[in-house]
Amino acid sequence: xxxxxxxxxxxxxxxxxxxxxxxxxxxxxxxxxxxxxxxxxxxxxxxxxxxxxxxxxxxxxxxxxxxxxxxxxxxxxxxxxxxxxxxxxxxxxxxxxxxxxxxxxxxxxxxxxxxxxxxxxxxxxxxxxxxxxxxxxxxxxxxxxxxxxxxxxxxxxxxxxxxxxxxxxxxxxxxxxxxxxxxxxxxxxxxxxxxxxxxxxxxxxxxxxxxxxxxxxxxxxxxxxxx
Numbered sequence: 001x002x003x004x005x006x007x008x009x010x011x012x013x014x015x016x017x018x019x020x021x022x023x024x025x026x027x028x029x030x031x032x033x034x035x036x037x038x039x040x041x042x043x044x045x046x047x048x049x050x051x052x053x054x055x056x057x058x059x060x061x062x063x064x065x066x067x068x069x070x071x072x073x074x075x076x077x078x079x080x081x082x083x084x085x086x087x088x089x090x091x092x093x094x095x096x097x098x099x100x101x102x103x104x105x106x107x108x109x110x111x112x113x114x115x116x117x118x119x120x121x122x123x124x125x126x127x128x129x130x131x132x133x134x135x136x137x138x139x140x141x142x143x144x145x146x147x148x149x150x151x152x153x154x155x156x157x158x159x160x161x162x163x164x165x166x167x168x169x170x171x172x173x174x175x176x177x178x179x180x181x182x183x184x185x186x187x188x189x190x191x192x193x194x195x196x197x198x199x200x201x202x203x204x205x206x207x208x209x210x211x212x213x214x215x216x217x218x219x220x221x222x223x224x225x226x227x
Contacts, residue, residue, distance in 0.1 A: 002026055002027055002028045003027055003028070003048040003049065003118055004027070004028040004029070004030065004045075004046070004047050004048050004049075005022055005027050005028070005029050005030070005047060005048065005049050005050070005051060005114070006029075006030045006031075006032065006038060006041055006042055006045075006047035006049070006050045006051070007019055007022070007029055007030065007031045007032070007051045008031075008032045008033075008034070008035065008037070008038030008041075008050065008051065008052040008053060008056070008061065008064065009031070009032075009033070009051070009052075009053045009056075009080065010033050010034055010053060010055075010056045010057060011053070012033070015031055015033070017107075018051070018107070018110070019031055021107045021110075021111070022111075022114075025111055027114075030045055030047060033056075034056045034057050034058040034059060035052070035056050035058060035059025035060055035061060035063055035064035036058045036059045036064075037058075038050070038052060038059075038064050039059070039064050039067055039068065042068055042071070042072075042075075043071065046075075047075060048075070048076075048118065049075065049076045049077075049078065049114060049117055049118060050065075050068065050075060050076070050077045050078070051078050051080060051110075051114075052064060052065060052077065052078070052079055052080065053079075053080045053081070054079055054080065054081040054082075054092070055081075055082065061079055061080075061081075062079075062091060062092060062095050065077050065079070065092070065095045065096055065097060066095045066096070068096075069095065069096035073096070076098045076099075076117035076118065076120070077096060077097045077098050077099075078097070078098060078099045078100065078101065078113060078114065078117060079092045079097050079099070079100040079101070080100070080101055080103060080105075081100055081101075081102060081103065082102070082103045089179065090179070090183055090184065093179050093180075093183060094183070098117055098120075099113055099116075099117060099176065101113060112170065116166075116167050116170055116172075119166055119167070120163075120166040120167070127139040129161075129162055129165045129166065130165075131165045131168060131204075131210060131222065131224060132204075132207040132209050132210045132224050133145055133146045133147070133206065133207040134146075134204065134206075134207060134210075136153075136158065136161055136162060136165065138158060138162055140152070141153045141154070141155065141157075141158040143158075143161065143203055145206050145207070147206070148206050151203060153203070156181055156196060157196055157199060157200065157203075159180065159181055160177060160181060160193075160196055160197075160200065161200055161203075163177060163180060164200075164212070164220060164221075164222040165222060167221075167222070168222050168223065168224060169221070169222075169223055169224075170221060171215045171218055171219050171220070171221045172219050172220055172221065173218060173219040174190065174193060174218070174219045174220070175219075176219070177193060177219065177220070178190065178193060181193075197212060197214070197220060200212060209224050209225040210222070210223070210224055211223045211224075211225075
């Protein structure tokens with residue numbers, strides 16, 4: 001069964017392009033032209049993921065997202081925005097958004113982000129996350145190795161490692177991580193992030209198949225070499 005995506009976008013041309021691209025990639029797509037219509041579509045039909053423009057008539061994407069979160073706390077919500085101000089991005093996350101994409105964007109980037117959100121949503125039904133010889137129990141923040149016992153991570157370390165695990169093999173942008181953990185992207189947060197990445201590399205050193213790669217200027221990627 002294909003995943004169903006609800007696309008809420010008032011630009012009819014862009015909506016058609018995104019819809020056709022998603023359908024070619026195997027998704028079922030519902031569309032709406034404004035926040036009110038999008039809210040009705042979700043209430044009637046549901047969706048596995050929602051893509052919503054921020055600036056729309058009648059009801060903007062943020063207000064629609066706020067109301068949807070009153071109905072469903074778990075459905076992934078990706079905002080499309082022409083805005084770049086950090087306050088607007090933070091507002092989207094505070095309202096329950098899971099990710100955002102600035103216009104204009106490439107369709108391939110949209111597809112990658114959609115698949116990452118869907119993978120994350122499936123895995124978050126369980127508090128146990130596995131990577132190589134390690135298991136992360138998010139409920140206790142314990143990272144266990146099959147032969148070397150366990151270590152209790154800080155909340156930030158656990159959240160960061162979980163985000164990297166559910167996106168294994170894909171680059172997670174540094175800005176996305178910082179918004180998730182600190183709700184801001186500034187030089188202080190970037191320096192702190194580098195420090196936490198260094199600690200995670202140390203914690204994962206007992207499995208040589210695991211690599212935590214710095215994609216310079218972009219973000220980080222966790223990989224596992226398979227035999």
